[in-house]
Amino acid sequence: MSFDVPLSYRLVGNTVVPRFLGEADHPWLRTLLEERNRLVGRPQRELDARLREPLTPDGPAGKKQLVVRVLARLGRTTRAAAVPPRQARQLVFGEAARGADGRDAALARVASGLAVTSDELEASLFADLPGERVVTDFGPALSPTELALRANLALTQALLFRATGVTLDVEGHARALVRTAKLRGLICTVSRVSGRDTVLEVSGPLALFRRTILYGRALGALVPHLAWCSRFRLRAACLLEERLVDLFLGTGDPILPADPPRPYDSQLEERFAREFRKLAPDWDVFREPEPIVAGNRLVFPDFALQHRYDASRRWLLEIVGFWTPDYVRRKLALYREARVTNLILCIDEARACDEGSLPTGAVVVRFRRRVDALAVHRIVG
Amino acid sequence: MHLQFDRGTILVRDVPSGLDLADAPGLLWDARVQAHRAPAFRYSALTRWLLERGVTFDARGLGNHEPTRGWADPGLRDYQAAALSAWELAGRWGLVVLPTGSGKTRIALAAMAATRLPALCLVPTRVLLEQWRHEIATVYPHTVGCYGEGRREAAPVTVATYESAYRHMDRIGARFGLLIVDEVHHFGCGFRDEALEMALSGARLGLTATPPRDPAHTGRLADIVGPTVYELAIGDLTGRFLASFDVVTLHVDLTDEERAHYTNLHGRFTTAYAAFRHALPQATWTDFVRAAGRSAEGRRAVAAWREARRLLALTQTKRDTLRALLDRHSAARVLIFTADNASAYTIAREHLIMPLTCDIGRLERDQVLDAFRQGQLRALVSSRVLNEGLDVPDADVAVIVGGALGEREHVQRIGRLLRPTPGKRALVYELVTRQTLEVSQAWRRRQGLVVRRSAQL
Numbered sequence: 001m002s003f004d005v006p007l008s009y010r011l012v013g014n015t016v017v018p019r020f021l022g023e024a025d026h027p028w029l030r031t032l033l034e035e036r037n038r039l040v041g042r043p044q045r046e047l048d049a050r051l052r053e054p055l056t057p058d059g060p061a062g063k064k065q066l067v068v069r070v071l072a073r074l075g076r077t078t079r080a081a082a083v084p085p086r087q088a089r090q091l092v093f094g095e096a097a098r099g100a101d102g103r104d105a106a107l108a109r110v111a112s113g114l115a116v117t118s119d120e121l122e123a124s125l126f127a128d129l130p131g132e133r134v135v136t137d138f139g140p141a142l143s144p145t146e147l148a149l150r151a152n153l154a155l156t157q158a159l160l161f162r163a164t165g166v167t168l169d170v171e172g173h174a175r176a177l178v179r180t181a182k183l184r185g186l187i188c189t190v191s192r193v194s195g196r197d198t199v200l201e202v203s204g205p206l207a208l209f210r211r212t213i214l215y216g217r218a219l220g221a222l223v224p225h226l227a228w229c230s231r232f233r234l235r236a237a238c239l240l241e242e243r244l245v246d247l248f249l250g251t252g253d254p255i256l257p258a259d260p261p262r263p264y265d266s267q268l269e270e271r272f273a274r275e276f277r278k279l280a281p282d283w284d285v286f287r288e289p290e291p292i293v294a295g296n297r298l299v300f301p302d303f304a305l306q307h308r309y310d311a312s313r314r315w316l317l318e319i320v321g322f323w324t325p326d327y328v329r330r331k332l333a334l335y336r337e338a339r340v341t342n343l344i345l346c347i348d349e350a351r352a353c354d355e356g357s358l359p360t361g362a363v364v365v366r367f368r369r370r371v372d373a374l375a376v377h378r379i380v381g
Numbered sequence: 382m383h384l385q386f387d388r389g390t391i392l393v394r395d396v397p398s399g400l401d402l403a404d405a406p407g408l409l410w411d412a413r414v415q416a417h418r419a420p421a422f423r424y425s426a427l428t429r430w431l432l433e434r435g436v437t438f439d440a441r442g443l444g445n446h447e448p449t450r451g452w453a454d455p456g457l458r459d460y461q462a463a464a465l466s467a468w469e470l471a472g473r474w475g476l477v478v479l480p481t482g483s484g485k486t487r488i489a490l491a492a493m494a495a496t497r498l499p500a501l502c503l504v505p506t507r508v509l510l511e512q513w514r515h516e517i518a519t520v521y522p523h524t525v526g527c528y529g530e531g532r533r534e535a536a537p538v539t540v541a542t543y544e545s546a547y548r549h550m551d552r553i554g555a556r557f558g559l560l561i562v563d564e565v566h567h568f569g570c571g572f573r574d575e576a577l578e579m580a581l582s583g584a585r586l587g588l589t590a591t592p593p594r595d596p597a598h599t600g601r602l603a604d605i606v607g608p609t610v611y612e613l614a615i616g617d618l619t620g621r622f623l624a625s626f627d628v629v630t631l632h633v634d635l636t637d638e639e640r641a642h643y644t645n646l647h648g649r650f651t652t653a654y655a656a657f658r659h660a661l662p663q664a665t666w667t668d669f670v671r672a673a674g675r676s677a678e679g680r681r682a683v684a685a686w687r688e689a690r691r692l693l694a695l696t697q698t699k700r701d702t703l704r705a706l707l708d709r710h711s712a713a714r715v716l717i718f719t720a721d722n723a724s725a726y727t728i729a730r731e732h733l734i735m736p737l738t739c740d741i742g743r744l745e746r747d748q749v750l751d752a753f754r755q756g757q758l759r760a761l762v763s764s765r766v767l768n769e770g771l772d773v774p775d776a777d778v779a780v781i782v783g784g785a786l787g788e789r790e791h792v793q794r795i796g797r798l799l800r801p802t803p804g805k806r807a808l809v810y811e812l813v814t815r816q817t818l819e820v821s822q823a824w825r826r827r828q829g830l831v832v833r834r835s836a837q838l
Binding site: 094130189212 | 387411414415420547548575671731733735
C-alpha cells in the first residue's frame with residue numbers, strides 16, 4: 001500500500017494540523033462519488049480528467065486531491081481489449097519494424113491475422129495502462145462518511161510517514177499497540193504511568209543515531225489501532241517542509257479504525273479460560289489484565305486469576321509460545337523487576353527454539369497442545 | 382561482551398567493567414533497551430577498535446561469511462583492472478568514478494569474484510535490477526537473489542532496488558560482506574542513506590559516472606561508502622574504449638496557436654514567480670511550489686507552468702521533425718527520449734514504436750530489450766525507464782524530444798549510446814523549442830558534457 005497521498009494540512013506555530021474531512025465535506029464527496037458512478041464503464045483517464053475539473057459543490061483543492069488518490073487506491077478498474085494488449089504490442093511493433101510500407105498497412109496486416117479491425121487492434125495496444133483501464137462499480141456502495149474516514153486515515157498515515165518517533169498516552173488496549181509496534185520492528189518504552197494512563201515512547205533502533213523517517217511507515221500502522229483505546233493522545237515529531245513539527249491526534253479524531261480486536265489470542269487461551277472457570281468457580285479469570293511496568297518496559301500477562309473472597313490471592317499467568325531459555329530468563333527478570341511474585345509461566349514443550357534447560361525460580365506449567373487447567377488450579381490452591 | 386545484529390544496528394551487551402566505550406566508533410548508550418548500540422555500518426570500525434584494545438568479544442558469527450564459489454573471470458580492460466586495484470588498495474572501501482558505458486558493472490563483478498564475499502548490489506530502478514541479475518549470471522553459476530518488484534529472495538549474491546533495501550535492510554543487513562552501490566551519487570544527501578547505514582558490510586564499492594562535487598555531500602558519502610579511489614573522465618576513454626558521438630541541436634518553433642497558448646501560460650506563471658522571487662530572492666524552486674500551494678493564485682501559476690511543460694513536451698514541429706529524423710535514419714537503431722509518459726505513448730501510437738515505460742511489466746520489458754538487441758525492433762521510445770545505465774547495446778542514434786531533466790540525466794542518456802563497438806560514431810539529436818524555457822534547460826544540460834577533472838591514479 002502506498003503512503004504517498006497529497007498532504008492536506010496547515011501549520012500553526014510548530015504544530016501541524018491535518019485538514020480532516022468531516023460532515024461539512026459530505027456534499028461534495030457525495031457529488032464526487034456520483035460523478036464516479038456516472039463514469040463506470042469509461043476509461044480511468046476520463047475520470048481523472050473529470051475530477052480535475054470543478055465539481056458542484058466543489059471541495060477544497062488539497063482535500064480533493066487527497067480523496068481522488070484514496071479513491072484510486074481503492075482500485076476497482078478492469079481491462080477491456082479485443083486483443084490482449086501485450087500480444088497486440090508484440091505483433092504490431094514487430095510488424096512495423098519489418099514492413100517499410102507505413103503504419104496503417106502494418107496495423108491492417110496484423111489486424112486481419114487476428115480477425116479484428118485495425119481500430120480494435122489500435123485500441124487494444126495500451127488497454128492495460130492505468131489510464132486506459134475501465135472504471136467499475138464499488139461492490140457495496142461507498143458512503144461519503146466512509147470515504148471521509150478513509151481519507152483521514154490515509155492523511156494521518158502519510159503525515160506519520162514523515163515522523164521520526166511518537167509518544168502515546170493511552171488508556172486501555174496498550175497490548176495491541178505494543179504488539180503491533182514490536183511486529184513492525186519498533187522499540188516501545190514506558191516513560192510514565194499514572195493511574196490507568198500509560199505513556200509510551202515508540203521509535204526504531206536507528207533513531208538513536210539520527211533523525212530518521214525510516215520508521216514512519218511502521219508508526220503509521222499504529223494509527224488504526226488507537227481508536228480501540230478508551231482514551232488516547234498521540235504526539236509525533238514529523239519532518240515537514242524541512243523542519244520538525246508536532247502532530248497531535250486524540251480520542252475522537254475521525255479516522256477509520258482497524259478491525260475490532262479479537263477477544264482471545266488463540267483457542268488455546270479461550271479453552272484454558274473456559275476449563276479453569278468450570279474447575280474453580282471461586283476464582284475470577286481476567287483476560288489481558290492491566291500491563292505491568294518493569295523499568296521502562298511493559299509486560300503483558302495473559303491472565304489474572306483472582307480469588308473472589310480473598311483479595312490477597314491473586315496470580316498472574318502467561319502462556320509462552322516459541323521460547324528459548326534466554327527468552328524465558330529475560331521474561332522472568334522483567335517480572336522480578338516489577339516485583340511480581342505470584343507468576344505462573346505456561347510453556348509449550350513443543351516450541352522450544354534452543355537447547356538448554358529452563359531457568360529455575362519460576363512456577364512453570366509445561367504443556368503440549370492444551371494448558372492443563374487442573375495443574376494451574378493445584379498451584380493457586 | 383556480546384555483539385548482536387539488531388534491526389540494522391549492532392547491540393553490545395555484557396560490557397566488561399572498566400572498559401570505557403566513550404571513544405568506540407559509532408557506539409552510543411541506548412537507554413530504551415539498556416545496552417550500547419552502534420549503526421551497523423560501523424561494525425568493522427568497531428571490531429577493529431575492540432581488537433586494538435585487546436577486548437575479547439563474541440559476535441556470534443557476524444562477519445564470518447561462507448565464501449561464494451564458482452565465479453568465472455569477468456575479463457577486465459586495463460583501466461577497469463586499475464580501478465579494481467585502487468579499490469583493493471583503499472581497503473575495499475570507496476567510489477569508482479567512470480563514464481557511462483565504460484563497464485562499471487564489470488568492475489563490480491570482478492570485485493565480487495575477487496573477494497568472494499556474499500554480496501548485495503543496490504540499484505536505483507527495477508529495470509536495472511533485472512539487468513544486474515542478468516550480468517551476474519554470466520559469470521556466477523548459482524541463483525542470484527532479488528529484492529524488489531514484490532520479490533524477496535535472498536541468496537549469497539543478491540540484487541536489490543534502493544527502495545526495497547531501505548525497507549528490508551534491517552532484516553538482511555547482516556548477511557553480506559560486500560555492498561555494491563550502483564549510481565551511488567543518489568546517496569549521501571540524507572535521502573534513504575539509512576539503507577547503507579543498516580548494512581554490516583565491511584567492504585563497500587560505490588559506482589557512478591557523476592559523483593557529487595559539493596563537500597558536504599562528498600563527505601557524507603565518504604563516511605558511508607568511502608572516498609573516491611579512482612576516477613576517469615569521458616575524454617580519457619572516448620575513441621579508445623567508447624564510441625565517439627556528435628550532438629546536434631535542432632531548434633524548432635511553435636505553431637502560432639501553440640505560441641499564443643504558451644505565452645499565455647508562461648505569463649501566468651512568470652507573474653507569480655517573479656513576485657515570489659522579488660520577495661524572497663534566496664528561495665528555491667521547492668520553496669516556491671510549496672508557497673504556491675497555499676493560495677488559489679499560486680496553484681494556478683504552478684498549474685500553468687505544468688501545462689506549459691506538457692505543451693512543450695511534444696509540439697507539432699517536434700512531431701514533424703521526429704518523423705523526418707526517423708525517415709532519415711530508417712536503417713539505424715534509434716532511441717527516443719521524451720519528457721513524459723504521455724508523449725512516449727503518443728509517439729508509440731503515431732510511429733508504431735515500442736514504448737518502454739514504468740507501466741510495462743518486467744517480463745515484457747526484457748523481451749522488448751532482447752528484440753531490440755536482435756534487431757527485431759529498430760526503435761524504442763521512453764521517458765524514464767531507459768535512464769541510468771540500462772544496457773541497450775548498439776544504438777546508433779538518440780533523439781531527445783524533450784526532458785526537464787538535470788545535467789546528470791542528460792549525460793547518462795547520451796552515455797547510453799556510447800557502448801563500445803569498433804569505429805562507431807553515435808549521433809544525438811536534441812530538439813529545443815526556440816524562445817521557451819527549453820532553451821535555458823538545454824544549455825544547463827550541456828554543461829554536464831564539459832570534460833571533467835581527470836583521473837586520480
